[in-house]
Amino acid sequence: MFEPVEIQNILVATMAGALVVMFGALYALGFAMGKLNKQPGMLRAAYGAYAALSVSVFVLAYTLNLNGIWWGVTLTMLIGYLLAPQAIWKLSVKTHEFSD
Amino acid sequence: MITTAWWASEDFWRKATIWITAFMVVVLIVLTYDSLSQISAGTERVPAYSAINNRIYYRQDKSRNMPVPVIGDPAPLFGKILSETEAEALVEKGKITTQAKNCMGCHTILGNGAYFAPDLTKAWLDPAWGSEGTREQLMMRFLLDPPANSRGYGSKRRMPNLGITEEEARGIIAFLKWMSTIDTNGFPRNFTPIAQEGDR
Amino acid sequence: MKLGVLDSSNLTGGQQLAVKYYTVAVVLFGAQILFGLFAGLQFLAPEFGYNVLDFSVNRMVHVNAMIVWMLYGFIGAIYWLVEEEAGTELVGLKLGNLAFWVLTAAVTVVVLVYLFVQTGPGEIESIWFINEGREYIEAPRWADIGIVVCLLVFFYNVAATFMKGKWSGISGVLVFDLVAVAGLYLAGMFYTTNVSVEQYWWWWVIHLWVEATWEVLIGCIMAWGLIKTLGASRKIVTTWLYIEVALMLGAGILGLGHHYFWIGTPEYWFTVGGFFSALEPVPLVAMVVHAVYDSGVHRFKNTNHPALAWLIAHAFGNFFGAGVFGFMHTLPQVNLYTHGTQWSSSHGHFAFFGAYATINIAMFYIALQKWRGNVYMSAGLADNGWKWKWALGLLNMGVVGMTMALLVSGYEQAFVERALGGSTWAAYFAAQNSVWFIQGMLWREIFGLMTAAGFGLLVWDLVTIGRTETRSMLIPAEAAKAAA
Numbered sequence: 116m117f118e119p120v121e122i123q124n125i126l127v128a129t130m131a132g133a134l135v136v137m138f139g140a141l142y143a144l145g146f147a148m149g150k151l152n153k154q155p156g157m158l159r160a161a162y163g164a165y166a167a168l169s170v171s172v173f174v175l176a177y178t179l180n181l182n183g184i185w186w187g188v189t190l191t192m193l194i195g196y197l198l199a200p201q202a203i204w205k206l207s208v209k210t211h212e213f214s215d
Numbered sequence: 216m217i218t219t220a221w222w223a224s225e226d227f228w229r230k231a232t233i234w235i236t237a238f239m240v241v242v243l244i245v246l247t248y249d250s251l252s253q254i255s256a257g258t259e260r261v262p263a264y265s266a267i268n269n270r271i272y273y274r275q276d277k278s279r280n281m282p283v284p285v286i287g288d289p290a291p292l293f294g295k296i297l298s299e300t301e302a303e304a305l306v307e308k309g310k311i312t313t314q315a316k317n318c319m320g321c322h323t324i325l326g327n328g329a330y331f332a333p334d335l336t337k338a339w340l341d342p343a344w345g346s347e348g349t350r351e352q353l354m355m356r357f358l359l360d361p362p363a364n365s366r367g368y369g370s371k372r373r374m375p376n377l378g379i380t381e382e383e384a385r386g387i388i389a390f391l392k393w394m395s396t397i398d399t400n401g402f403p404r405n406f407t408p409i410a411q412e413g414d415r
Numbered sequence: 416m417k418l419g420v421l422d423s424s425n426l427t428g429g430q431q432l433a434v435k436y437y438t439v440a441v442v443l444f445g446a447q448i449l450f451g452l453f454a455g456l457q458f459l460a461p462e463f464g465y466n467v468l469d470f471s472v473n474r475m476v477h478v479n480a481m482i483v484w485m486l487y488g489f490i491g492a493i494y495w496l497v498e499e500e501a502g503t504e505l506v507g508l509k510l511g512n513l514a515f516w517v518l519t520a521a522v523t524v525v526v527l528v529y530l531f532v533q534t535g536p537g538e539i540e541s542i543w544f545i546n547e548g549r550e551y552i553e554a555p556r557w558a559d560i561g562i563v564v565c566l567l568v569f570f571y572n573v574a575a576t577f578m579k580g581k582w583s584g585i586s587g588v589l590v591f592d593l594v595a596v597a598g599l600y601l602a603g604m605f606y607t608t609n610v611s612v613e614q615y616w617w618w619w620v621i622h623l624w625v626e627a628t629w630e631v632l633i634g635c636i637m638a639w640g641l642i643k644t645l646g647a648s649r650k651i652v653t654t655w656l657y658i659e660v661a662l663m664l665g666a667g668i669l670g671l672g673h674h675y676f677w678i679g680t681p682e683y684w685f686t687v688g689g690f691f692s693a694l695e696p697v698p699l700v701a702m703v704v705h706a707v708y709d710s711g712v713h714r715f716k717n718t719n720h721p722a723l724a725w726l727i728a729h730a731f732g733n734f735f736g737a738g739v740f741g742f743m744h745t746l747p748q749v750n751l752y753t754h755g756t757q758w759s760s761s762h763g764h765f766a767f768f769g770a771y772a773t774i775n776i777a778m779f780y781i782a783l784q785k786w787r788g789n790v791y792m793s794a795g796l797a798d799n800g801w802k803w804k805w806a807l808g809l810l811n812m813g814v815v816g817m818t819m820a821l822l823v824s825g826y827e828q829a830f831v832e833r834a835l836g837g838s839t840w841a842a843y844f845a846a847q848n849s850v851w852f853i854q855g856m857l858w859r860e861i862f863g864l865m866t867a868a869g870f871g872l873l874v875w876d877l878v879t880i881g882r883t884e885t886r887s888m889l890i891p892a893e894a895a896k897a898a899a
Binding site: 223224225228229231232235236239240242243246247249250251253254255256260261264279303306307308309310311312313314315316317318319320321323324325326327328329330331333334337338341342343366367368369370371372373375376377378379380382383386390394397398399400401402403404405406407 | 457653837
Binding site for chain 1: 651654655658682685686689690693694696697699700701703704705707708709711712734738739740742743744745746747748749751752753826829830834835
């Protein structure tokens, strides 16, 4: 069931939406840099950004009244943003292995 | 030569790209067939052009949790009941005119266009026209000479004179009335329609 | 050849054709900004240009000039690279030149008709000869047909050149994508009275261009650039082009659904559009990881700082403009308030500039470098390169400033007009007259002027950069090879 955002939540919802993408990029950035330079501190910071992302996703889901089938979108964001950078990292390492 | 993992090979990703793209295109085509069948004129979501012969209400649908247009009792446009063919010809005249005059250069239609002037999606149902009885006349007068009949609501913006003829204006009004019958999933938000006979 | 002199003999035939396209692109970029300033001013002073250059006219020229200069930039970029990529000369240079002049003449006539005829009577002939009245693709039908013919000539030139020379992964993707770009335009070339059906197909053109096929085009140009300028491995770059295309089209094609919430189309588009819009930022995040990896593994040297700076501006602009500003208002629960307000134009300004204007400007600098005989364009430019740096700063700050100003106005509109006001005409004007809205419009115009200043500086820089330079970008051995 589709339920529009409450008036008082418009600002919070849109900001949460923006933060999802920004923390997603921060997590990706920290993850890649931590892996590249072998800095565990950077990796921890990256997972911190992911935690902030999760909070943003939940704020977004709550203010947008996401329920029923919309939980699929919420879960996609949570899992997708967690795994995509890791998968891309693995791909980066593997694809750069071949010599031409 | 190092052989790389299959999932990181050029060959795999070329095939994956082709398959993913093709799959998405096929899904889009299937959805397009279905959507077009649901939005052709004369369906529940996009009523027949002859809907302009009737009163159009805008009422809350509890099960869908959004307001939807409801076609009511006869209330012919300009006092004349039209056949489906006549209604379509009139709406077509209006639709072509809205394109030829580039209405979308200032207004939005179904929310798309420019943002210099109000949305036209539910223009027929807007309280701006005062009452049902005066609506057609006011719309006609406005379209024939927009600068003189402009309201502006405290803004200095006025619609320019676009040389709309009476025939074109009739078409535009018919097009706007017909467009107000389209089920737009509750867009624009919280719309408050004009008071009409038979309102509950 | 004397270093630093604009000399066509420095360029291949296709590249000479490319700089013609670039020249017109810059002129149209200027027209976009000029008419944008006019239209923006009309929000503050509605009497400006009333009945002479009405808002609808200025706005139409503003958005059309944008679409067309970007297309000119892309066509130019592809003519620039096609011969090197195919390893042979352009098949139909004369035909390509002819198509350029025909297309440019057609664009000129269309703009003159927009400015001096403006609108027509409510007859189908108006749509054929004056304007189609459909945002972004207002060009009258005769011009549509002309555009398709010129695009087919372009397509023939590209495909036939690859066929004569050699194919590569990049050229394969490119040629497939060009078929889609031209084919999709056909979806916007018919009249129908049913406005829901019309907008359904209209979005095929707009969305599947800017959120799918144009992105792939940019991907191909970037891939070629990475191999060419940074000496990246072709196999790796090609693999990553495939990965990017798979991600972009995997999310972007059905992301089309976020335009089908309110035009009469069924409710399932809420779910389809919402789901795939949530996926659309994923390719952007992927690029972050891969860019970090690449920059860490390779130590690249660069001989064209302005181009590199604009490519970095592209990465940021694409991420914030398309990713952040797109996703923040895309889900239907909030889009119901923001659709059709200045919020959309806030996103539009940032995304088009960030994703496409930046990359075209980078290509202009790459072209100029070679045009002046492979002049060195990195550190220690004449006058410390202040012109390109200020142009970069002013253009980017100007567009970001406009974006923020429009966001304030858009928020006010979503709140006052939609949430509180009941979306009536009275509510619309209540929002337009509110202090915050007007403030936003004022700051938009100020930042618009900043953008215009940046554009002026950019043109000045493009005309002068490298003119007094005495260093070559080529190392002596390469220079000897090039001279031979």
